[in-house]
Amino acid sequence: xxxxxxxxxxxxxxxxxxxxxxxxxxxxxxxxxxxxxxxxxxxxxxxxxxxxxxxxxxxxxxxxxxxxxxxxxxxxxxxxxxxxxxxxxxxxxxxxxxxxxxxxxxxxx
Amino acid sequence: xxxxxxxxxxxxxxxxxxxxxxxxxxxxxxxxxxxxxxxxxxxxxxxxxxxxxxxxxxxxxxxxxxxxxxxxxxxxxxxxxxxxxxxxxxxxxxxxxxxxxxxxxxxxxxxxxxxxxxxxxxxxxxxxxxxxxxxxxxxxxxxxxxxxxxxxxxxxxxxxxxxxxxxxxxxxxxxxxxxxxxxxxxxxxxxxxxxxxxxxxxxxxxxxxxxxxxxxxxxxxxxxxxxxxxxxxxxxxxxxxxxxxxxxxxxxxxxxxxxxxxxxxxxxxxxxxxxxxxxxxxxxxxxxxxxxxxxxxxxxxxxxxxxxxxxxxxxxxxxxxxxxxxxxxxxxxxxxxxxxxxxxxxxxxxxxxxxxxxxxxxxxxxxxxxxxxxxxxxxxxxxxxxxxxxxxxxxxxxxxxxxxxxxxxxxxxxxxxxxxxxxxxxxxxxxxxxxxxxxxxxxxxxxxxxxxxxxxxxxxxxxxxxxxxxxxxxxxxxxxxxxxxxxxxxxxxxxxxxxxxxxxxxxxxxxxxxxxxxxxxxxxxxxxxxxxxxxxxxxxxxxxxxxxxxxxxxxxxxxxxxxxxxxxxxxxx
Amino acid sequence: xxxxxxxxxxxxxxxxxxxxxxxxxxxxxxxxxxxxxxxxxxxxxxxxxxxxxxxxxxxxxxxxxxxxxxxxxxxxxxxxxxxxxxxxxxxxxxxxxxxxxxxxxxxxxxxxxxxxxxxxxxxxxxxxxxxxxxxxxxxxxxxxxxxxxxxxxxxxxxxxxxxxxxxxxxxxxxxxxxxxxxxxxxxxxxxxxxxxxxx
Numbered sequence: 023x024x025x026x027x028x029x030x031x032x033x034x035x036x037x038x039x040x041x042x043x044x045x046x047x048x049x050x051x052x053x054x055x056x057x058x059x060x061x062x063x064x065x066x067x068x069x070x071x072x073x074x075x076x077x078x079x080x081x082x083x084x085x086x087x088x089x090x091x092x093x094x095x096x097x098x099x100x101x102x103x104x105x106x107x108x109x110x111x112x113x114x115x116x117x118x119x120x121x122x123x124x125x126x127x128x129x130x131x
Numbered sequence: 132x133x134x135x136x137x138x139x140x141x142x143x144x145x146x147x148x149x150x151x152x153x154x155x156x157x158x159x160x161x162x163x164x165x166x167x168x169x170x171x172x173x174x175x176x177x178x179x180x181x182x183x184x185x186x187x188x189x190x191x192x193x194x195x196x197x198x199x200x201x202x203x204x205x206x207x208x209x210x211x212x213x214x215x216x217x218x219x220x221x222x223x224x225x226x227x228x229x230x231x232x233x234x235x236x237x238x239x240x241x242x243x244x245x246x247x248x249x250x251x252x253x254x255x256x257x258x259x260x261x262x263x264x265x266x267x268x269x270x271x272x273x274x275x276x277x278x279x280x281x282x283x284x285x286x287x288x289x290x291x292x293x294x295x296x297x298x299x300x301x302x303x304x305x306x307x308x309x310x311x312x313x314x315x316x317x318x319x320x321x322x323x324x325x326x327x328x329x330x331x332x333x334x335x336x337x338x339x340x341x342x343x344x345x346x347x348x349x350x351x352x353x354x355x356x357x358x359x360x361x362x363x364x365x366x367x368x369x370x371x372x373x374x375x376x377x378x379x380x381x382x383x384x385x386x387x388x389x390x391x392x393x394x395x396x397x398x399x400x401x402x403x404x405x406x407x408x409x410x411x412x413x414x415x416x417x418x419x420x421x422x423x424x425x426x427x428x429x430x431x432x433x434x435x436x437x438x439x440x441x442x443x444x445x446x447x448x449x450x451x452x453x454x455x456x457x458x459x460x461x462x463x464x465x466x467x468x469x470x471x472x473x474x475x476x477x478x479x480x481x482x483x484x485x486x487x488x489x490x491x492x493x494x495x496x497x498x499x500x501x502x503x504x505x506x507x508x509x510x511x512x513x514x515x516x517x518x519x520x521x522x523x524x525x526x527x528x529x530x531x532x533x534x535x536x537x538x539x540x541x542x543x544x545x546x547x548x549x550x551x552x553x554x555x556x557x558x559x560x561x562x563x564x565x566x567x568x569x570x571x572x573x574x575x576x577x578x579x580x581x582x583x584x585x586x587x588x589x590x591x592x593x594x595x596x597x598x599x600x601x602x603x604x605x606x607x608x609x610x611x612x613x614x615x616x617x618x619x620x621x622x623x624x625x626x627x628x629x630x631x632x633x634x635x636x637x638x639x640x641x642x643x644x645x646x647x648x649x650x651x652x653x654x655x656x657x658x659x660x661x662x663x664x665x666x667x668x669x670x671x672x673x674x675x676x677x678x679x680x681x682x683x684x685x686x687x688x689x690x691x692x693x694x695x696x697x698x699x700x701x702x703x704x
Numbered sequence: 705x706x707x708x709x710x711x712x713x714x715x716x717x718x719x720x721x722x723x724x725x726x727x728x729x730x731x732x733x734x735x736x737x738x739x740x741x742x743x744x745x746x747x748x749x750x751x752x753x754x755x756x757x758x759x760x761x762x763x764x765x766x767x768x769x770x771x772x773x774x775x776x777x778x779x780x781x782x783x784x785x786x787x788x789x790x791x792x793x794x795x796x797x798x799x800x801x802x803x804x805x806x807x808x809x810x811x812x813x814x815x816x817x818x819x820x821x822x823x824x825x826x827x828x829x830x831x832x833x834x835x836x837x838x839x840x841x842x843x844x845x846x847x848x849x850x851x852x853x854x855x856x857x858x859x860x861x862x863x864x865x866x867x868x869x870x871x872x873x874x875x876x877x878x879x880x881x882x883x884x885x886x887x888x889x890x891x892x893x894x895x896x897x898x899x900x901x902x903x
Contacts, residue, residue, distance in 0.1 A: 029792075032790050032791050043777070043780040050773060067903050073898070081887050086884055092718045094718075094719065095719070098731055102731040105350055108449060109354060110745060246707060315728045315729055318728055322719075322724060323721050352732070353732045353733070353738075354742075358739060360840065372747070390747065391747065391833055391836075392746060394746075398742075
């Protein structure tokens with residue numbers, strides 16, 4: 023992103039940043055309100071994580087410019103996210119398998 | 132991130148800027164090298180004391196016995212301390228800093244034709260963080276609590292209550308930070324600072340190995356940092372991340388909130404520590420590749436498959452960690468999964484090793500010291516790797532787990548494996564680093580006894596392990612009936628170990644003698660193709676090269692038909 | 705010594721050194737927090753049913769909501785500070801960076817009251833595994849905020865004007881790279897907030 027943007031195109035960017043700001047604020051309120059809904063635990067987790075992921079993608083995509091970022095960085099991040107999920111979920115399977123129900127581990131999530 | 136102001140070029144540096152807080156990757160590499168070699172020696176001495184205890188349990192330790200109090204006999208707690216510190220020092224303060232810190236720092240910029248690392252100040256920061264971490268680790272010996280004694284793996288709940296662990300954890304946080312900074316630097320350097328023409332497939336194997344290694348360090352070390360923070364909380368803030376409810380110690384229920392899980396530590400620890408194994412072995416494979424190609428005067432066989440295997444090895448090393456945990460009761464589905472991935476990961480290792488063996492075919496081999504070490508590496512690493520297979524299979528691991536067989540296995544990989552490769556690297560690049568050649572006679576005097584005694588130490592471990600002798604026993608297993616048939620090997624192994632120590636004397640003498648009186652070396656004493664040999668010996672401070680470097684060919688163009696010499700440097704058009 | 709690609713992009717990768725460096729650093733940070741999140745899930749599954757929810761209800765959702773908004777605002781002002789530099793407007797840059805610094809102080813203050821409120825009710829990390837992971841995760845996050853704050857103050861002090869006058873492009877890149885770190889800290893909070901307070 024260190025290309026020489028002229029001021030006009032930069033101002034377009036600024037408009038986008040402000041819109042993202044607004045969206046993030048709204049989504050924060052939505053998460054809090056959603057936590058007061060009568061949802062089961064797993065539904066609640068699912069909904070909260072969905073909203074958080076949307077917020078995260080907004081920050082990543084616009085503030086951190088990932089939507090226009092070079093391939094190399096995207097690949098490094100994809101790899102990292104893969105290992106991240108490996109690290110988070112494989113130990114979980116060990117826990118559930120331990121509980122004696124190896125085939126239905128997803129039910130506990 | 133860091134400025135490189137132009138006025139840097141002509142400004143006189145004083146002694147401290149030049150040799151102590153230098154930002155030159157070569158000086159930092161040498162700093163890493165000296166520090167880590169000293170740590171290796173120190174770690175070896177700890178082992179020598181342990182080996183005395185194993186061979187002659189309950190007798191006075193010669194020479195250094197006075198340290199251990201009344202009668203100079205090693206207490207069991209002290210044996211545990213020595214064991215934990217031997218592992219920690221050898222891995223985190225010795226081999227990784229030597230392989231990645233010293234070799235990586237010194238050679239990667241040279242092999243890609245760069246003037247320095249991408250972030251020189253960060254590089255210096257990484258060395259000094261390592262140094263501080265090392266000092267903290269060593270200082271734990273002098274603390275009232277003594278050094279850590281829960282093994283280098285620090286399994287809770289033991290480690291949460293045992294003395295000395297806090298200092299260990301703090302030191303580890305420093306060491307992890309240091310290697311994060313260092314490896315981040317290496318990745319950026321390799322990606323960004325390659326000279327024109329040096330495409331990915333033209334990179335030498337050593338640089339490729341460093342590239343993959345650095346990714347392993349960047350992505351696998353942070354979970355251990357997280358785990359170290361959690362264990363520190365357990366010790367300092369009284370949390371119970373790793374402590375289950377109702378934990379009983381010395382017959383009493385421990386006063387903790389409980390609800391934690393010791394398994395969690397093992398998962399986080401081995402998530403690092405298995406990739407760490409490949410951090411130990413990949414740079415070694417890279418060094419051996421360079422030396423084999425150079426001394427067989429042939430292109431390396433299957434260059435591309437080696438590179439792809441290294442990348443695949445790195446990738447797979449993240450999904451095999453729980454094969455260290457078959458006995459934790461983590462369940463059969465997990466065991467089956469990790470057993471399968473473990474068998475898969477042995478394939479790329481075999482591909483690399485086979486390619487190296489095939490590279491020897493039909494070559495006119497020069498048997499100089501670096502080549503001897505590199506050649507010895509191949510079967511030694513082979514033994515280490517193949518003895519790993521029974522450990523990777525859940526069924527046989529149940530029997531072999533935590534026996535001397537395991538010790539024998541990983542020491543074959545790391546000691547006659549990686550350390551031999553690192554010795555080979557030191558002999559090979561010494562002329563580049565100092566401008567002097569090392570003595571071949573002393574080198575061979577170093578190599579042959581080392582090879583014999585290494586095997587003298589580790590081969591009997593397989594025998595003991597198969598007989599079921601457990602590791603980490605302060606008396607070596609005297610109190611167990613099933614061990615009695617194989618314990619006579621202890622004395623043999625210990626004497627081998629002491630002799631191995633003695634056979635390092637020619638090496639030390641060689642370094643100092645060559646430094647002062649060695650034969651002067653020209654730029655390219657081994658007639659090698661890679662770029663570092665285009666720099667003067669030693670390379671110029673801060674700029675490395677005295678000419679402009681452009682790359683025109685792949686890394687190992689030896690004995691090209693029709694060429695006027697038997698090698699064509701990468702820089703030759 | 706002149707290290708290439710500090711200011712201009714390398715042709716084949718399209719990157720400057722520091723940009724690649726910070727992303728690799730952030731990748732390692734993902735794994736660091738990932739390790740802790742994995743600990744959270746592991747402990748939550750090991751805990752008695754309802755235990756985590758009960759302890760989580762001790763936390764103050766209003767305070768955390770305000771903190772979320774504060775941190776998001778600081779993130780926006782950070783990106784605005786960088787955009788101002790891109791538009792060659794140094795005084796605006798200072799204003800926006802000032803807002804970011806202010807926001808992070810507000811965040812820390814609120815966090816301070818949150819922590820001391822817990823201590824006042826005799827709730828410590830040792831109380832329960834939920835509180836243990838809560839204090840560890842937020843504590844590590846606070847350390848990241850403090851680290852960022854130190855860097856921001858450095859870029860706010862008069863020395864920054866000299867850097868800007870001397871090498872405006874390099875200075876802009878530094879702010880961008882620092883901004884990436886700051887957004888990441890915000891990102892971590894975006895996940896910490898629902899995971900610790902709302903679930």
